[in-house]
Amino acid sequence: IKTITTPVFLKPFCHEADMVTLVYQSKQGDVWYSMNKGQGILRQKAKDNGLIQYTKSTSPSLCSFDYVQNAVEDRKGTIYFSANRRSNLLVWNNDKEVFTEWNLDSLLHIHRNSVGGILALCKDNEENIWISIEQEGLIKYNLNSKSGIQYGIEDGLPSNIILSMCTDDKNNLWFATPKGLTCYVASSRKFVTFTERDGLPFTDFTKTNLYIKSKDSTIYFDGPGKIYRLKTSELLSTTFSSLPRFFIDAMWVNSSPCYFNGNEQIKLQHDENSIRFSFVMQSSVSQTSNNFQYKLLYNGKGDWQQLHDNNSIAFANLKPGDYKLSLRGIHPATNRIIAGEKCIYFSIAEYWYASWWFKLLMIIILVSFIIFLLWYYFNEKLKRQQALFYERARIAGEMHDDLGLGLTKIRYLSEDLKNTVIDGMQQNQISKIIEHSNDLIDNLNDIIWTLQENEESLEDFIYRLKSQSAEMLEKTDIELIAQMPEDMKDMKIRHQVRRHIYLIVKEFIHNTIKYASASNVKLLIELDENDLKISLADNGKGFDIAEQKANGNGLSNFEKRSKQIGGRFVVDSDHYGTRAEFIFPLQTIII
Secondary structure, three states, rough: OOOOOOOOOHHHOOOOOOOOOEEEEOOOEEEEEEEEOOOOEEEEEEOOEEEEEOOOOOOOOOOOOOOOOOOOOOOOOOOOEEEEEEEEEEEEOOOOEEEEEEEEEEEOOOOOOOOOOEEEEEEEEEEEHHHHHHHEEEEEEEEEOOEEEEOOOOOOOOOOOOOOOEOOOOOEEEEOOEEEEEEEEOOOOOEEEEEHOOOOOOOOOOOOOOOEEOOOOOOEEEOOOOEEEEHHHHHHHHHOOOOOOEEEEEEEEEEEEOOOOOOOOOOEEOOOEEEEEEEEEOOOOOOHHEEEEEEEEEOOOOOOEEEEEEEEEEEEEOOEEEEEEEEEOOOOOOOOEEEEEEEEEEOOOOOOOHOOHHHHHHHHHHHHHHHHHHHHHHHHHHHHHHHHHHHHHHHHHHHHHHHHHHHHHHHHHHHHHHOOOOOOOHHHHHHHHHHHHHHHHHHHHHOOOHHHOOOOOHHHHHHHHHHHHHHOOOOOEEEEEOOOOOOOOOOOEHHHHHHHHHHHHHHHHHHHHHHOOOOEOOOOOEEEEOOOEEEEEOOOOOOOOOHHHHHHHHHHHHHHHHHHHHOEEEEEOOOOOOEEOOOOOHHEEEO
16 A cells, blocks of 8 residues: 655645645636645645645734635636635735635525535536535525525535535536535536435435546545446436336325225215326336326316325315326426326316306396296286276266366357347357367367277378368368378377477467468478478468567467477468478387
8 A cells, every 4th residue: 555645735725624625726827725733725836836824823814714625616716625614705806816715694684593514516507606515505696786695405405514525517416425425517507316226326425525527427436445437418307217007095084084986087066076086106116296297187287296295196176077186297397298197087067056057047047037027017017008098088077078068068068158139249158158168178179089099090080180170161261271191001009299299280270270360271291202291381471480479378389399299380470471391200109
C-alpha cells in the first residue's frame, strides 16, 4: 500500500493540517485547496502558480471559514464554497478578489427555526445552485432571479438528508440519500427515487460520494470495497417500462363495501355519492405517487390529474350523472404513457325531484293548472256577459213596456185633446207636447236597440243607418242622398261599435236639421279590405270650427266616439256646407 502524503508545495501552509478537504479547479485555471484544523483556503494562481492563503488568523481576516468542503462556479466566474455543517455560503468575487458570506435565510427571505448546516452543493445549467441542508432537504436558488425554493419529503424526496449530489448532461440532478438514489428530472420537474428493487447494489447511499462523467452522463459512486458505474440514461429509460395494468379490487360507497362486476356499469342511488376505489398492481417494482394519473369523466367532461395515493382514490359529494374513472401509468422522467388505462363506469341517479318523469309531471300539472285558470276566467267572464245581457234585455223590455207604453198614451191623449181644443195658442202647446213625446219615443227606441247585444251583420247595420237617417229627415224639407257599398261581406259588427257609429250619424243629421238650414244631406258608406269609411255632408250654411271647438260639444263628441272604437275623424266646414269623414279599421269593429 502506497501512502500519499501532502504535496510539498502545500506543507509551508498546513503545518497542523492532516486532511485536504477540497481540491477544485476554476474555469480560469486557478486551483483551490482547503485543509482542516483552521488552515483556511489556499489558491494557486494559474498565471504564475503563485500561492495565496486565506485564513481567519490573518489581520485583517481574509476568510471567515476555517476550511471548506464544496465548491461550485457560475458563468461569471464567481465561486460558491460551503463548509461542513455551516449554514452560510462563502462567495468569492473573482473581479474584486474578495470573499463575502451569504446567509440562507436572506436568500429565501424566510426565518428558519432549524440551524442545520450545508451538506453538499451543486449547480445546474440554468444557473440554479442546489444546496443540501442537514435535516431540511434541498434549496434551489436561482442566481438570475435571486429567488429560492425549498424541497422536502412532501415534494417527492425520499429523505431530507442528502450527502452528495451531481448533475448530468440533460440537466437532471442526482442525489445520494439514505433511502435510495434520487433524480430530479428537469423536463418534468419531478423527483424519482431508485432502490435495490430497480437493480441498484444497495439502497442506503449515506456513505456514498457521487461523481459524474459529463460526456456520457455516467455516474460513479463508491460502496463497500467497490466503485460502481451507472448509465443515467439507461436507468431513466428502463425503469418503470414494465408497469402493469391497473386492477380495481374494491369499492366503497358511503364507507360501505360495494360489490360490482368490472364489465358492467355500476348504478347508484342519488344519496350514494361518496365513493372510494382501491387498486393493485401486478409487479413489485417500486412506484411513487407521481407516476400515476386518473381522470374522472362527468357527463363526458374531465381532465387527467396526478394520483396522490398509489393504493386508493376517493371522491366525495358527487353530483348525479354518468361517470367514467380511468387510471394509467406514466414514465416519471418523460411523462410518456407506459401503462394502459383501466376504466370503470358508474352512474348516480337524479334526485326524485330532478328526474325526467317528475319534471314531466310538473309540466303537465302546471299546464293543466293554467288551462283551468284560463277556463275559469273565460267561463266567469261569459257568465258576467250573459248576466249583463239578460239584465240589459230586462231593462230594455221594461223600458219598452212601461216607459214606451206611457209615452204612447201621452201622445194619443195629446192628439185627442188637440182635436177638442179650439184656442190656437193651446193647440200650439199641445203640438209641442206631441212633438216631444214622439222624440222621446224615438230616443227610447234607440236606447232599447243599443242595449240589446244580439249579433247583427254589417250589412243589416248599414241599411239600418240609412233607414234611421231617412226617418229622421222624413218630416223635414231636407233630402237624403245615400250611397251604400254594393258588395258587403258576411261580417258581424261589435255591439259597442254599432252604438257609437249610430250615435255619430244621428248627431250629425240632428245638427244639420237644427242648425245648418240645408236642403240635402249626403250619406256615403264605403267598404274595402281594411276599413269602413262613412262620409257625411250637407249643403247648409256651415259654422266656425274654432268657435265650435271652444264653446260646443259636437266635434268633441265625434272625436271621442271615433277614438273609443279605434277610428279617426276629419271635419271641414265653410259657407258651402259641412263635411265629415269617419274611418274605422275592420279589425277593431268586426267580431
